[in-house]
Amino acid sequence: MTLSFDPSSIRFPAEHFIGGERIAAEGALDLHRPSDGVAFAACPVASEDLVDRAVDTAKQALATSGWASARPRERTNALHRWADLIEQEAVTLARLEAVASTRPIAEMMTIDIPITAEQIRFFAEFADKEGGDLVPTADDSLGLIATEPYGVVGAITPWNFPISMAAWKLGPALAAGNAVVLKPSEMTPFATLYMAELAVRAGVPAGLINIVNGDGRTTGTAITGHPGIAKVSFTGSTAAGAAIMANVARTGIKPMTLELGGKSPQVVFADADLERACAAIARSVLGNAGQACVAGSRLVVEASVAEAVVDKIVAAMAAVRPGPTWDAATSGYAPIISERQLARMASIVEATVAGGGTCRHGGGRIDREGYFFAPTLIDGVDEASPAVTEEIFGPVLTVQTFQDGDEDAALALADHPTYGLCAGLYTRDLARAVRVTRKLQAGTVWVNRYGRSRDHILPTGGYKSSGLGKDLGREAYLANRKSKSVLIAI
């Protein structure tokens, strides 16, 4: 079977998913296909009342389903069946996403769906393995640290890897015994709805996963400020993360996990395997057209190899072949999510060039239908250039050089005043790798490679304004349970 398909053959009704049922709604926000700009659907905006209904439904489902109180292995089994069904329904899920988002159909089938299923299975296995602790106290007492689910978790996800981001939230929250009210991005609501429906078909009790669609201002604010939401789990921009913190402070303190923006450096020393380094760097800004929080968008390179490194990356940039996300034959060079985002990208690149930067490749929109931005490499920039300071969230790489051997200068350039999500480091010198890794201010450091792997045990989360708390790893599971200290007199 060919994976390519006709995007107009798929229906995208405006809906929510509450209590195991699709709820028809009025489309409010027009959506355009990123690959060709054609209007294809509208996203509804859930009101405060509808969010209220979703939270009540989640509470009811927790009370009646036994999800948190039955043998934990039952949660594990149900989540495994859900992951299996996601794989069985891969084509339907992949097509929903490929029309509406920037994810090419071939990558959906080989990357997003297998990873989503795997992440759900990864978290499912914690349910009957991570308990509390018996702790040392005097002989006249028994000390325990018990853990319990929070209740209803409010989750909010971005548009860039929609189903995998949903799995980051739903997997640990459900495995840990919670129910969830989740709002996907208003730009990519559809595949997440279907994913939730599959959960119910797989035997996850109805009402434990509720999807309310809408924008951040109305629906997102109603979720994070709802008194029935016991914990907030958010992935998105630093600005939205800050707005959520303010709303939570105003409406009632609750724990938060915030996975936010990044502007990650790629530090290349002259002794590195340059072929390998350049391939990794190019992949990190070309994959999903740079629309990844971890995109390594600032090249910091030792002066003597700078030209060679730039040439190799420019060659990789010149080789991309854009194409619609529903065509399985395209190279996988993705479109940008929206016209607005494309215009923002172009204005940051223009301002950088006006300030003295030089585009060695790309520099603007690709002349074809849809929202495609040319892979762009800019040198002649400094710490104040907009393309160096701003998270562009697109296929744009800046180049800054440091004098040969000057590790401190490399570290100073690598450091960003606001962000600290990830960093890449390339060198064959083991001592230097350890030394520099220790000093890099980032929640993740990749050495002689770049990008998240399928080692879901490694938590992800940022330093500085890149976030608070962790997704993935044991940390993400534990963040979905609260601990209770118990001391029993004997």
Ligand code: NAD
């Ligand atoms: P965004 O912040 O605009 O939106 C993300 C989500 O938050 C959407 O669902 C949106 O509707 C909602 N939202 C916006 N304002 C809100 C508010 N005040 N209250 C509640 N909800 C609100 O981000 P985006 O454009 O969808 O995604 C791109 C951003 O996400 C980038 O900054 C990227 O770095 C970040 N991101 C981070 C990670 C990570 O792991 N750190 C992963 C993916 C994306």
